Amino acid sequence: MTPASTAARAVEVLSGLRLAVLTGAGLSTDSGIPDYRGPDSPPRTPMTYQQFVADPAFRRHYWARNHVGWAHVHRTLPNAGHRALTALEARGVVVGVITQNVDLLHEEAGTRNVIDLHGRYDRVICLSCATVISRTELAGRLDALNPGFAESIGRVADIEIAPDADAVIETTAHFTVADCDRCGGLLKPEIVYFGESVPKERVARAFALVDSADALLVAGSSLTVMSGLRFVRHAAKTGQPVVIVNRGATRGDPFATLKLDAGTSETLTELAETLPPLP
Template identity: 45%
Template sequence: MTADAALPHTDAAQRLRDWLRPHRRVFVLTGAGLSTGSGIPHYRDETGAWQRKPPIEYRAFVGDARARARYWARSFVGWPAFARARPNPGHAALAQWQARTPDTALVTQNVDGLHARAGSRDVIDLHGCLDQVVCLDCGAQRPREAVQAELAARNPDWTGLDAALLPDGDADLEGLAFERFVAPVCEACGGLVKPDVVFFGENVPRPRVAAAQQALAQADAMLVVGSSLMVYSGYRFARAAREAGLPLALLNRGVTRADDIATLKLPADCAATLVAAIGD
């Protein structure tokens, strides 16, 4: 596959405005490409291929103590930069548009919580949010910031390491003695804890899927922003939209899994296009 030639955002914005004009109930699905303007990198290049090694899988996290320690070490180093990320103009434009068109549904594959911080309401965080940690044994939750403080106290030698931020809030660390890193445990029961997000190989919770499906059933069009849709949890909604006869627009700089079924493809900058097309 090769990426589409990029469109100037002004041209893309005009085409998006024209496409949106007859629709009042739009189902919007966003992905990592929208948050790059907030300093959070994306997973894939413009051909849809992984730019780095894929994220840790759920089976490895729960079954391999060293893999789990490696994950938490990378998360500990990457969290401060991830937590500093702020909504960008693309998030703000969607929040403003949603306020003007209350029947707009917003579903995101991102785990950064930036839509809610930009003012969007009733966001369906399909893959969860990194700002919470959950116990896999008793279900107790804690804020990620509290876990960060615990990790700092248990692992003082890891404080201050400098590494590139990765899409899931962890850092690009390799070749270190990860087995020395002390991973967090549940305060309530001492059980295994993980960020309250969906890892690869883990199912999206059924209530979230059901809420998104209900929103799509009430929509008259679907807009994808900044997602390659290579992950089935997002692609399923694009496919369902077309099977229901809904128009499907894709605003994404590179190749997507739904290119062959879309009714409009806009290979342009997500934030700039949204601001020009729907921002106040």
């Protein structure tokens, strides 16, 4: 089946409806950011919030990996899937995007109404005083504390990059972590870790976005974790059509009106070219 004929099935379900969109890591793979749970993804064991907070060795390892991975994610660009959703928003079809990604590629593509459900990779927060600084500012501090670190482990292009701006590095014992320069507290990326809850206000805004739409479109998410699956279950419970576009099975398949085992870039591009604009 061709991408066009696959997307045509989604057009039949979604035509004339205003869409809330939920996106996951599979949407960003065509931008060069591997996902965690795609059919070809290697097994990974993400660091938990509890490990990060309680164990200095885990924290050092995380920041060493992140310091290299950050440089890669900082250079990635939106792909055709991101641009298609921006076009659909401009034409009144998409009312907003809830993304589980932290890469900010929706914003860079020009989508205006974006809820970054799991946070964003470009900010860092102090767990003691709640001071927020940019990841760029922290990168300068980490460079100063760890001169030559990146060179000591090889080029970024040779290192596996994960969706939360981590990179796989075997030796991190010589890396020095930066603490908050205001109070000396622990710095953490302003993203939601495994074992950590999404802020209630953010979840409420996401549910409100789903309720403001006529249908829910899921793009590039396996819906393995409840933080995304709950919106699919909610839409199905309230009678909204749910269309899922993802390579491989998802946890939300039983709730879907239509499931397409297809790539997001091709399918969303076809939707953007086919779905009629709405007033």
